Amino acid sequence: MRIVSLFSGAGGFEAGFGDTHRTILVNDVAMSARDVLRQRFPDVALIEDVRNVQPDDINSADVLVAGFPCQDVSIVGGQRGLAGTRSALVEHVFRLARATRPSHILLENVQSIRFVHGGRVLLYLMHAAEKLGYSWAYRTLDSRAFGLPQRRRRFYFLASRDSDPGEVLLSDAGSTLPANSLDLSLPVGFYWTEGRSGHGLTADAIPPLKTGSSIGIPSPPAVLFPDGSVKIPTIETAERFQGFPEGWTGAASPRLRWGLVGNAVSVPVVRWISDRMNSPAPWDHKLSSPMPDRPIWPLAAWGNGRGLRLAVSVQEAPSSLDIGRISHGNYSWTDLSDRALSGFVNRARESRLLYPGGFLEHLEARLR
Missing domain, CATH: 3.40.50.150 (Vaccinia Virus protein VP39)
Known part of the structure; x- marks a missing residue:
């Protein structure tokens, strides 16, 4: 066609x-x-x-x-x-x-x-x-x-x-699709830019990639790993999370690549x-x-x-179900800054949102 x-x-x-x-x-x-x-x-x-x-x-x-x-x-x-x-x-x-x-x-x-x-x-x-x-x-x-x-x-x-x-x-x-059951022995994805009105907690995956902030600042989701580290994907990993080969958007300027992928x-x-x-x-x-x-x-x-x-009445997944998992892939990451993580934890503590037991404590331990 x-x-x-x-x-x-x-x-x-x-x-x-x-x-x-x-x-x-x-x-x-x-x-x-x-x-x-x-x-x-x-x-x-x-x-x-x-x-x-x-x-x-x-x-x-x-x-x-x-x-x-x-x-x-x-x-x-x-x-x-x-x-x-x-x-x-x-x-x-x-x-x-x-x-x-x-x-x-x-x-x-x-x-x-x-x-x-x-x-x-x-x-x-x-x-x-x-x-x-x-x-x-x-x-x-x-x-x-x-x-x-x-x-x-x-x-x-x-x-x-x-x-x-x-x-x-x-x-x-x-x-x-399997339930989004959070288990801290596996990676947990979340929106570090939020915390007060939403968090996007996702088991062994990230919540949806977005274009970034309203002023064009890249803001990919973060992931809490079982070893206590908190990281964000590189742009090449984000491309893979959408099914593109690494470097697919390389012709665009680095800052604008995030919006294209999101x-x-x-x-x-x-x-x-x-x-x-x-x-x-x-x-x-x-x-x-x-x-x-x-x-x-x-x-x-x-x-x-x-x-x-x-x-x-049909499902949101095909019968050839192939669940994507962070723990099953070899991806590249960078550390989330202390300032960004601290801001999320403070907003989360002030909010009325529910968080699984140990999640915020693991983030606070990472800050310490």
Whole structure:
């Protein structure tokens, strides 16, 4: 298939589709992203501003893919929904789809798109696909189930013109992810920048990589190791936590690489979707039920493009479950500074959040 990628970022979709399909155009307004895209996909056309992409540029496309901006729909962001100027750019996906009628539209975003702003953003996506006569399916998938030691729940939406997208996203009902049971004999990931209103504690993995602070300072999660050390991943390890080879974003300036990796689509998840697009299979309609009302949409759903919408009971992990674990990998780390760790501990002690027994004590022992 011929792929047109909008809001391409670090190229996670392109890396995931790999050599099986052919990317014919990439797009990103950020100079750092364009530097990476030019290095990794030198023979692919690149257009800077999505508003300048015209139907004639993509007439031969089979698939439009877009990890459209999430800042206006994420819990961390302002939750302005499509009223926000950045997330409203997804409207250009449907502008181009209306003119070129690709076989598929594949979107990725944060899983909170199901409920922020009363679920209106997801309602827009469903309605926009149906208006074009596309059937659709969406599913929440956790990157950790695909061999990455990062708990990263993301929303994937596939609309198809002449086929059933449920045969791609829903035919594998999946496996249940193990509980996030913290055990200090294994590494524990957490957000050292938080502590007062959240902490992201994750067993043997990190919580989701983020773009960094609002002023562009890199802030990867920290990990408490069983030996008492507290470390943060290097940028090369962060790339691996998203499924990229080490050095993938090396064409960008060091400070901006963190934002590219934090915003990226997890490569192994896209590869799984790509494989299923190559080999679709029937899905079990017995797993479906009437779509509930908003404001919280289900974790997975399907629509026939003509008004029928169904919730579908599938898992956030595929049946080929491959849990990513920090303890099972050889990764590179640097020490978290005493100042950063002390700030987290102080905020945690002042908060009303619950922490597992011994966790804060281990951090305080590290400071001593």
